[in-house]
Amino acid sequence: MDRIRIRGGNKLNGVIPISGAKNAALPLMIASLLTSDTLTLENVPHLADVEQLLRILGNHGVDVMVNGRRESQTESYSRTIQFTCRTIVDTTAPYELVSKMRASFWVIGPLLARAGTARVSLPGGCAIGTRPVDLFLEGLQALGAEIEIDGGYVNATAPAGGLVGGHYTFPKVSVGATHVLMMAATLANGTTVIENAAREPEVADLAACLTAMGARISGAGTSTITVEGVSSLHGARHRVLPDRIETGTYAMAVAMTGGDVTLEGTRAELLDNALDSLRMAGAEITETGSGLRVVRNGNGIQPVDVVTEPFPGFPTDLQAQFMALMTRSSGVSHITETIFENRFMHVQELARLGARISLSGQMARIEGVDRLRGAPVMATDLRASVSLVIAGLAAEGETMVNRVYHLDRGFERLEEKLTRCGAEVERVSD
Numbered sequence: 001m002d003r004i005r006i007r008g009g010n011k012l013n014g015v016i017p018i019s020g021a022k023n024a025a026l027p028l029m030i031a032s033l034l035t036s037d038t039l040t041l042e043n044v045p046h047l048a049d050v051e052q053l054l055r056i057l058g059n060h061g062v063d064v065m066v067n068g069r070r071e072s073q074t075e076s077y078s079r080t081i082q083f084t085c086r087t088i089v090d091t092t093a094p095y096e097l098v099s100k101m102r103a104s105f106w107v108i109g110p111l112l113a114r115a116g117t118a119r120v121s122l123p124g125g126c127a128i129g130t131r132p133v134d135l136f137l138e139g140l141q142a143l144g145a146e147i148e149i150d151g152g153y154v155n156a157t158a159p160a161g162g163l164v165g166g167h168y169t170f171p172k173v174s175v176g177a178t179h180v181l182m183m184a185a186t187l188a189n190g191t192t193v194i195e196n197a198a199r200e201p202e203v204a205d206l207a208a209c210l211t212a213m214g215a216r217i218s219g220a221g222t223s224t225i226t227v228e229g230v231s232s233l234h235g236a237r238h239r240v241l242p243d244r245i246e247t248g249t250y251a252m253a254v255a256m257t258g259g260d261v262t263l264e265g266t267r268a269e270l271l272d273n274a275l276d277s278l279r280m281a282g283a284e285i286t287e288t289g290s291g292l293r294v295v296r297n298g299n300g301i302q303p304v305d306v307v308t309e310p311f312p313g314f315p316t317d318l319q320a321q322f323m324a325l326m327t328r329s330s331g332v333s334h335i336t337e338t339i340f341e342n343r344f345m346h347v348q349e350l351a352r353l354g355a356r357i358s359l360s361g362q363m364a365r366i367e368g369v370d371r372l373r374g375a376p377v378m379a380t381d382l383r384a385s386v387s388l389v390i391a392g393l394a395a396e397g398e399t400m401v402n403r404v405y406h407l408d409r410g411f412e413r414l415e416e417k418l419t420r421c422g423a424e425v426e427r428v429s430d
């Protein structure tokens with residue numbers, strides 16, 4: 001099992017290319033099920049989750065070409081992948097495939113919309129909370145779907161003439177359920193209005209791609225999305241937007257170590273609130289022609305309180321990384337997690353490095369310390385893992401991060417990107 005060894009203490013200086021967003025690429029890939037034409041996606045990151053979804057889509061009948069070839073091309077940062085689903089050959093998404101990754105559940109929307117039926121295993125994914133699927137099911141029922149749960153599977157059936165436009169107000173913001181409902185509504189008969197929709201940039205990115213495929217969508221990126229159903233979608237070419245979580249992660253790494261790094265190919269507006277928190281912590285962040293420049297020279301790290309919220313609030317997917325940064329601040333900070341009920345697994349691992357953190361319900365109190373010391377730590381989920389890398393970069397001596405398969409779900413070539421900027425980070429394969 002691979003591990004990551006870090007020798008802390010080096011500043012980061014240089015350029016880090018930001019990859020296409022995992023959380024945009026996954027729903028975009030799933031959208032290929034909605035058409036019999038070819039959907040071409042550019043800037044698809046090479047990540048374990050993407051590879052897993054390729055297997056799942058293959059099972060439904062999607063033919064895949066990566067950089068013009070049939071076998072997976074791993075050498076390039078940014079891959080162009082063509083997806084062609086002439087017919088849906090299987091409407092079942094089995095437990096063995098879906099249990100590994102939550103987003104694979106999202107095939108339920110396109111399968112139902114195009115084939116009229118779907119049998120999809122209840123999902124897996126990062127163990128950060130119970131993560132039910134009730135809102136997906138309620139939303140699909142609002143489009144006329146009949147739903148039953150049997151043996152760990154959701155069986156969904158559209159009415160005889162296909163899904164029908166409907167009105168659904170989310171009682172709670174859900175990124176995944178917004179993606180699914182929007183995709184399902186593209187092929188429904190009539191107009192669908194989705195209220196209290198997720199406003200994450202990945203939702204707008206999916207809507208832009210669906211629109212290029214012939215869908216009629218307005219309001220994506222706001223909390224009310226209207227979809228006028230059409231009878232079919234066609235092929236399109238779309239570029240996956242830059243990964244805002246990867247952007248924020250490296251920005252926090254620079255704030256942690258000090259240095260001067262340009263995050264190439266990304267944009268400030270994708271991070272909104274999180275950049276303000278980073279600036280308050282002491283990082284200088286400027287937009288350049290090629291991306292975002294992050295600098296921290298001389299000044300220490302200031303304590304900043306954050307509360308995770310749906311976009312444009314501070315993202316839960318950056319909570320662990322910001323906590324790592326706060327372990328070295330010059331005072332006391334508080335981090336409140338409002339999205340997932342069990343997303344503090346990194347706390348005990350950060351403590352191994354000398355962090356002082358106490359938990360009270362959904363709030364963590366972090367008392368900054370002068371120094372962290374390297375230690376063996378264990379990655380528990382994707383973002384928790386990278387928070388340990390950030391802490392390790394600033395810790396004295398060696399930090400060994402175990403179970404890095406979590407990291408490989410969402411960070412493309414992490415050790416290479418950091419090493420190029422002066423960090424001592426290497427992958428150790430046993």
Ligand SMILES: CC(=O)N[C@H]1[C@@H](OP(=O)(O)OP(=O)(O)OC[C@H]2O[C@@H](n3ccc(=O)[nH]c3=O)[C@H](O)[C@@H]2O)O[C@H](CO)[C@@H](O)[C@@H]1O
Binds near residue numbers: 022
């Ligand atoms: C692949 C992907 O894009 N994953 C992201 C997506 O996950 P994901 O789409 O799974 O997260 P959601 O936005 O759906 O979850 C938000 C909250 O709603 C709850 N909920 C959700 C659906 C439902 O049917 N019932 C319900 O109660 C969840 O348990 C959670 O408490 O958004 C999360 C919140 O920004 C991010 O952390 C994940 O990285």
Ligand SMILES: C=C(OP(=O)(O)O)C(=O)O
Binds near residue numbers: 023101102103125382
């Ligand atoms: C929680 C995450 O992913 P998933 O929703 O796929 O579990 C994440 O990207 O941080």
